[in-house]
Amino acid sequence: MNSPFQPGLENVIASETAISYLDVENEEIVLRGYDLIELANKVTYVDIIALMLDGSLPAEEQRTALELKLKSEEGLPQRVISIMQSLPEQTHFMDALRTGISSIASFDEELEDRSPEANYRKSIRLLAKVPQIVANSYHSAMNRPLVEPQKELSYSANFLHMITGKSATALEQKAFDQSLIVYSEHEMPNSTFAARVIASTQADIYGALTGAVASLKGTLHGGANEAVMKMLLEAGTEDNMEPLILGKLARKERIMGFGHRVYMKKPDPRAMLMKEALRELAAAKDEDRLYQMCVIGEEVMKREKGLYPNLDYYAAPVYYLLGIPIDLFTPVFLAARTVGICAHVIEQHQHNRLFRPRVLYNGPRGLHP
Ligand SMILES: CC(=O)SCCNC(=O)CCNC(=O)[C@H](O)C(C)(C)COP(=O)(O)OP(=O)(O)OC[C@H]1O[C@@H](n2cnc3c(N)ncnc32)[C@H](O)[C@@H]1OP(=O)(O)O
Numbered sequence: 001m002n003s004p005f006q007p008g009l010e011n012v013i014a015s016e017t018a019i020s021y022l023d024v025e026n027e028e029i030v031l032r033g034y035d036l037i038e039l040a041n042k043v044t045y046v047d048i049i050a051l052m053l054d055g056s057l058p059a060e061e062q063r064t065a066l067e068l069k070l071k072s073e074e075g076l077p078q079r080v081i082s083i084m085q086s087l088p089e090q091t092h093f094m095d096a097l098r099t100g101i102s103s104i105a106s107f108d109e110e111l112e113d114r115s116p117e118a119n120y121r122k123s124i125r126l127l128a129k130v131p132q133i134v135a136n137s138y139h140s141a142m143n144r145p146l147v148e149p150q151k152e153l154s155y156s157a158n159f160l161h162m163i164t165g166k167s168a169t170a171l172e173q174k175a176f177d178q179s180l181i182v183y184s185e186h187e188m189p190n191s192t193f194a195a196r197v198i199a200s201t202q203a204d205i206y207g208a209l210t211g212a213v214a215s216l217k218g219t220l221h222g223g224a225n226e227a228v229m230k231m232l233l234e235a236g237t238e239d240n241m242e243p244l245i246l247g248k249l250a251r252k253e254r255i256m257g258f259g260h261r262v263y264m265k266k267p268d269p270r271a272m273l274m275k276e277a278l279r280e281l282a283a284a285k286d287e288d289r290l291y292q293m294c295v296i297g298e299e300v301m302k303r304e305k306g307l308y309p310n311l312d313y314y315a316a317p318v319y320y321l322l323g324i325p326i327d328l329f330t331p332v333f334l335a336a337r338t339v340g341i342c343a344h345v346i347e348q349h350q351h352n353r354l355f356r357p358r359v360l361y362n363g364p365r366g367l368h369p
């Protein structure tokens with residue numbers, strides 16, 4: 001017992017993985033050997049599903065086969081829909097998603113099979129169903145009719161359509177698909193670690209993903225994207241952005257969407273990609289004000305704290321301009337991350353050793369009842 005205690009496990013290597021790596025020095029997010037930003041500029045989210053789960057980018061035929069496989073697994077059991085509809089009105093949409101994912105587990109006949117092949121099939125099922133849970137948890141809460149997937153649309157276009165009910169422009173589709181790609185996988189964030197810890201007991205993939213949803217809800221992690229949008233709406237104008245942030249900093253509040261355990265004082269490459277998507281969308285929608293507000297916030301935080309925006313800072317206004325309800329920003333993040341988490345669970349089950357760390361005990365000793 002002589003390894004040093006690192007609060008928050010900062011810089012501790014917790015796993016060996018062939019899935020992804022944050023090369024902070026070279027400002028590269030490596031996904032199975034590729035640069036995530038280059039992937040986001042050149043391929044689609046379905047290609048990322050293949051890369052994550054099959055290990056390589058698909059050829060045309062493989063992509064078509066994967067798209068068909070995903071479509072064939074769409075649809076939610078009626079009893080899962082009933083469970084979701086019976087949740088109280090005030091249910092947080094991440095809690096609804098957690099419940100939805102947890103409840104579909106019981107309908108999967110392969111639940112207890114942890115082989116890579118069965119885990120792959122379950123991952124495809126999850127990827128087909130999670131967007132439907134996300135969209136329909138919202139429609140159900142709004143007392144609107146539930147939506148069915150549109151078979152003729154691509155994976156991401158269908159997901160966006162199920163949420164907004166509108167046909168997206170090519171620019172909107174590109175921005176959404178790119179957002180799913182940059183959210184798809186990010187090495188060992190808290191949610192992925194949670195999933196791997198759960199999977200390391202030989203628990204099933206649904207349980208591991210359910211735990212990851214609970215983790216991602218927190219505002220220090222995925223929940224930040226919703227908090228960012230609320231801050232931008234609170235500011236409302238370019239002129240209010242600086243005083244709002246300065247006021248929060250003076251009160252020692254954290255500014256959502258800034259800072260990162262691994263990047264900390266370096267830019268998050270994904271945020272810069274989403275910044276460009278926001279600039280394009282804002283220009284097309286005559287919403288330059290929103291883009292300028294974000295730029296001002298970025299400049300103030302750099303000047304005041306030396307902190308850079310993380311992905312959530314620029315993904316939030318992109319989702320807002322795409323017409324996604326703020327309450328669904330974090331569930332959409334989870335839907336995009338499902339593929340990364342599934343890849344990690346599959347890898348954990350293949351090369352497993354139970355996670356069981358130790359503590360630095362600082363409580364009393366020698367007491368007697
Ligand atoms: C996609 C994602 O999940 S990305 C993360 C999304 N989360 C957020 O955007 C929430 C806001 N950010 C934060 O709270 C943090 O930067 C985290 C949680 C992401 C990383 O936290 P940690 O690595 O534990 O850093 P820690 O909390 O120790 O902060 C280090 C210092 O930077 C400051 N700091 C870090 N982030 C922020 C922030 N967003 N606003 C103000 N100050 C900040 C801390 O106050 C602390 O200052 P101090 O040393 O003077 O006390």
Ligand SMILES: O=C([O-])CC(=O)C(=O)O
Pocket residue numbers: 183185186188189190221260261262310311
């Ligand atoms: O890596 C992290 O700790 C958080 C993050 O940016 C992500 O999960 O995308």
